[in-house]
Amino acid sequence: MVGALALAKTAHASPLFELSGDTIGQGGFNARVVDSGAACAYFNPAFLPDTESGLSLAVYTISDQIGIHLNGRPSASNDILDGTQSAQMPGGGGYPSVSIPTDWLQNGKPASAPDDPLKSRPRQGAGSGQNVRAYQAIGLVQKLFNGRVGIGLYAMVPYSKFTGASAFFSDEREQYFSNSLHPELYSDRLTATSLAFGSGLKITDQLNFGVAFTLSLKTVAKSPTYLVDVGRIKDILIDTDVSVAASVAPHFAVLYKPFEGLRLSLTVHTPQKFEVGTNFSFFLSNGIEQGADLHFTHAYLPWTIGTGGSWDAWKHENKKIELAATILYARWSDYIDRHSENPSGAYAWYDTISGSVGARYNVDQTRALLDLAVQPSPVPTQSGRTNYVDNTRIGANLGLDHGFEVFGSILRIGIHAQAHRLLPRTTTKLPVPDSPNGTPTSPELVRDEVPDNAVLSNMPDSAKQGLQTNNPGYPGYSSEGWVLGGGLSLAIVVK
Amino acid sequence: MLKGSSEPCASRTGVSGSRRSAPLVAAVAAMVGIPAIIAACAVDTVDPSQTSTKPTSTTTDPGGSTGGSSSTTGGTGTVPPPPPPPPADAGVDIPDATGTPVQDPSCDMNGRWLVAQRVLATAIGQDQAAHNWFYYEIRHEGANTIVTKGLHCGFEVIKKSALSAAVDSSGAWTALMERSNSNGRKGTYVKAGAGCNLTLAKEYVVRGATVPYYLTPGNPLPAKDKPALNGQPGWEDWDGDGNPGISLKASSALASGTLYVEQRDWTQYSGATSGTATKFKVSITYNGEQVALGRAAGAPQAIETASAPSADATQHYAWFAKLADGQATGADAEICKAVRTLKDTLVPEAGQ
Numbered sequence: 001m002v003g004a005l006a007l008a009k010t011a012h013a014s015p016l017f018e019l020s021g022d023t024i025g026q027g028g029f030n031a032r033v034v035d036s037g038a039a040c041a042y043f044n045p046a047f048l049p050d051t052e053s054g055l056s057l058a059v060y061t062i063s064d065q066i067g068i069h070l071n072g073r074p075s076a077s078n079d080i081l082d083g084t085q086s087a088q089m090p091g092g093g094g095y096p097s098v099s100i101p102t103d104w105l106q107n108g109k110p111a112s113a114p115d116d117p118l119k120s121r122p123r124q125g126a127g128s129g130q131n132v133r134a135y136q137a138i139g140l141v142q143k144l145f146n147g148r149v150g151i152g153l154y155a156m157v158p159y160s161k162f163t164g165a166s167a168f169f170s171d172e173r174e175q176y177f178s179n180s181l182h183p184e185l186y187s188d189r190l191t192a193t194s195l196a197f198g199s200g201l202k203i204t205d206q207l208n209f210g211v212a213f214t215l216s217l218k219t220v221a222k223s224p225t226y227l228v229d230v231g232r233i234k235d236i237l238i239d240t241d242v243s244v245a246a247s248v249a250p251h252f253a254v255l256y257k258p259f260e261g262l263r264l265s266l267t268v269h270t271p272q273k274f275e276v277g278t279n280f281s282f283f284l285s286n287g288i289e290q291g292a293d294l295h296f297t298h299a300y301l302p303w304t305i306g307t308g309g310s311w312d313a314w315k316h317e318n319k320k321i322e323l324a325a326t327i328l329y330a331r332w333s334d335y336i337d338r339h340s341e342n343p344s345g346a347y348a349w350y351d352t353i354s355g356s357v358g359a360r361y362n363v364d365q366t367r368a369l370l371d372l373a374v375q376p377s378p379v380p381t382q383s384g385r386t387n388y389v390d391n392t393r394i395g396a397n398l399g400l401d402h403g404f405e406v407f408g409s410i411l412r413i414g415i416h417a418q419a420h421r422l423l424p425r426t427t428t429k430l431p432v433p434d435s436p437n438g439t440p441t442s443p444e445l446v447r448d449e450v451p452d453n454a455v456l457s458n459m460p461d462s463a464k465q466g467l468q469t470n471n472p473g474y475p476g477y478s479s480e481g482w483v484l485g486g487g488l489s490l491a492i493v494v495k
Numbered sequence: 496m497l498k499g500s501s502e503p504c505a506s507r508t509g510v511s512g513s514r515r516s517a518p519l520v521a522a523v524a525a526m527v528g529i530p531a532i533i534a535a536c537a538v539d540t541v542d543p544s545q546t547s548t549k550p551t552s553t554t555t556d557p558g559g560s561t562g563g564s565s566s567t568t569g570g571t572g573t574v575p576p577p578p579p580p581p582p583a584d585a586g587v588d589i590p591d592a593t594g595t596p597v598q599d600p601s602c603d604m605n606g607r608w609l610v611a612q613r614v615l616a617t618a619i620g621q622d623q624a625a626h627n628w629f630y631y632e633i634r635h636e637g638a639n640t641i642v643t644k645g646l647h648c649g650f651e652v653i654k655k656s657a658l659s660a661a662v663d664s665s666g667a668w669t670a671l672m673e674r675s676n677s678n679g680r681k682g683t684y685v686k687a688g689a690g691c692n693l694t695l696a697k698e699y700v701v702r703g704a705t706v707p708y709y710l711t712p713g714n715p716l717p718a719k720d721k722p723a724l725n726g727q728p729g730w731e732d733w734d735g736d737g738n739p740g741i742s743l744k745a746s747s748a749l750a751s752g753t754l755y756v757e758q759r760d761w762t763q764y765s766g767a768t769s770g771t772a773t774k775f776k777v778s779i780t781y782n783g784e785q786v787a788l789g790r791a792a793g794a795p796q797a798i799e800t801a802s803a804p805s806a807d808a809t810q811h812y813a814w815f816a817k818l819a820d821g822q823a824t825g826a827d828a829e830i831c832k833a834v835r836t837l838k839d840t841l842v843p844e845a846g847q
Contacts, residue, residue: 065537066537067537067538067539067540068539068540069539069540069541069542070539070540070541070542071542072541072542072543072544072545073544073545074544074545075545076545083801085800086617086618086800086801086802086803087803088617088803088805088806089806090806106544122541123541123544124539124540124541127539129537129539130537130538130539180539455803455804455806456803480537481537482537
């Protein structure tokens with residue numbers, strides 16, 4: 001009998017916001033430093049006392065199209081051969097992990113009665129870099145205490161599912177699953193829960209303070225399992241007991257207006273992530289009980305500090321040109337991947353400084369925006385064991401809306417579009433030095449999955465000499481892509 | 496730049512939910528006038544690899560021989576009846592005694608011995624011990640020894656770690672006794688320091704296939720489609736149960752079932768003995784190969800997992816216990832039955 005317990009802990013993350021910026025109002029990629037309407041609730045809640053009250057909605061579509069090209073494996077001598085699964089360490093004992101024969105991964109294993117065939121898992125046969133998703137954006141702003149306090153809500157909810165997360169390994173361990181590389185900072189991260197509440201306080205006419213919270217979830221899932229033996233997986237019996245609780249993660253903002261027409265902002269967003277803790281316990285009918293704790297971290301966003309400003313560069317009657325610039329520092333060196341591992345050593349991630357500039361042009365109730373942004377990749381060259389796929393990104397955002405007065409309120413209809421180019425990037429793995437004693441001299445390089453000193457029975461020496469690996473990123477890969485978005489917005493502004 | 500592919504990228508959606516939202520996505524895209532969102536895409540591609548599509552798992556005998564397939568097979572079709580066992584002295588030439596006294600009276604192997612052999616094997620990280628029991632009548636002249644009668648009385652596998660398997664081969668014990676023997680096995684037993692040193696020549700043992708043909712290590716063990724027919728060597732139904740090879744009943748906490756196999760392994764005894772003149776232990780080396788010929792209905796594939804010798808040489812050894820007059824006597828079957836009983840009292844150390 002087998003018992004399993006899955007425990008999911010805290011969850012809170014908004015990588016979708018960070019990619020798309022404001023998809024309803026005039027925030028664009030500079031939503032931290034301009035009045036972005038309801039989006040202030042996430043990006044800069046200090047603006048909430050100054051922004052318009054009302055309800056806003058948008059239907060927004062985002063397509064991430066990120067292609068990954070794997071280089072061909074250079075030699076059959078790099079393959080894992082059938083039979084190496086029984087390799088032993090010198091002195092006895094098995095290895096902690098055993099690789100799958102490369103031929104089985106690539107071609108599958110034919111049926112051999114009474115067994116069904118083993119399906120193939122060809123390299124990059126299950127990538128996840130091509131997605132099109134539609135979202136419902138919702139914004140709400142309300143003023144309190146004669147406008148001294150503003151509260152707001154901003155959310156982007158995928159139509160397909162409220163939230164989602166997919167874990168994959170970034171090295172040779174992925175051979176057991178998709179045997180593919182995946183974009184590290186896109187794909188499933190764009191289905192993470194994106195819901196923020198904010199509140200701003202006008203301390204003086206020049207100084208506002210704001211605090212925001214992103215939604216946190218705490219999920220507990222218990223799954224007691226009964227299994228007669230491994231030969232009868234189809235007969236598995238499972239009960240489930242799932243509960244979800246909510247909590248929040250805080251973010252802070254300060255808005256300073258030294259004089260009319262200039263707005264300076266400082267924002268601090270605390271780390272956001274979606275954590276799932278899983279505890280499995282196996283109780284066997286012979287009295288053996290074993291357990292394991294596994295932790296997953298999804299949609300991690302690091303400490304992010306933003307600063308910048310917006311300036312009314314030109315005003316004439318009912319016309320205005322506003323310029324904006326934002327600089328963001330993100331502590332990506334703290335990054336935690338989906339299996340809760342922190343890239344470290346020579347392949348630790350970089351902290352990044354990214355930026356965006358833009359302009360807004362307003363004529364009466366017609367508003368237009370244009371923003372440009374650049375986001376350097378925090379991922380170092382992946383010449384070693386890991387295959388974090390990421391690219392430096394440049395993007396542009398266009399927006400246009402027009403307001404009509406209807407029964408004393410303003411009905412504003414808008415259209416928004418954005419495009420991000422993920423610049424081409426090529427990765428080549430470094431050669432792996434021979435290690436006759438089985439201990440790699442550079443463990444950060446591609447792992448030799450059959451050590452040269454492995455004890456093999458009935459296998460040729462060539463099965464273990466040199467490098468044998470199923471790392472899907474070996475011997476190298478390249479990636480590039482686009483992220484495109486667009487949508488329609490509708491806002492009701494209360495005067 | 497990425498290399499192109501003719502596959503439409505919209506069909507390469509890799510995250511659940513995207514396909515379900517496709518109609519809505521298309522409607523929204525059309526509504527906002529940005530159909531390029533879907534059209535502009537990049538696909539995943541892979542260069543051809545220099546990869547062996549059918550890698551050969553060459554079987555290499557560390558002792559210098561090659562042969563044998565490591566593949567496993569499924570159903571067996573018609574199983575021919577087992578051929579009659581060969582005479583016990585077939586192919587064995589045991590020279591006459593010369594009367595030469597043993598080199599040192601304190602190292603005297605003359606007599607009847609119960610030999611209990613123990614080796615440790617590992618499969619998918621789990622340890623299991625294999626025990627073989629033999630009856631040896633040994634003539635010792637000068638430094639040289641020769642087994643004048645060597646019965647193979649059976650073997651078992653016991654689990655040594657939580658999830659390893661135990662194997663019951665009792666159904667094949669009679670066949671092992673009738674079709675395998677150690678008659679004529681040569682060695683030396685001499686004084687070495689304060690003790691003795693024993694060597695026994697490398698000996699191959701085949702189970703479930705034609706002997707003596709497959710005792711030659713250069714002859715690969717037959718695949719499942721090669722039964723012994725019309726005088727040609729192949730696998731044989733040694734235990735006469737209608738299934739190929741010999742039947743092993745494996746059981747573990749994870750999987751259980753009956754496996755039909757043929758096996759070939761070898762042992763070599765060499766080293767200083769420890770113990771007394773009538774009971775001692777000696778180190779051995781061994782290796783083996785196994786071809787799965789099929790499984791009983793419901794038996795999971797996991798029981799076919801091949802094992803390998805433990806790299807810890809101290810885990811492989813044999814205990815010799817000299818049999819007293821009246822112990823293990825009679826016909827071969829009676830002798831083996833007695834050996835299997837006496838092992839637990841004479842050499843319980845070998846049952847580890």
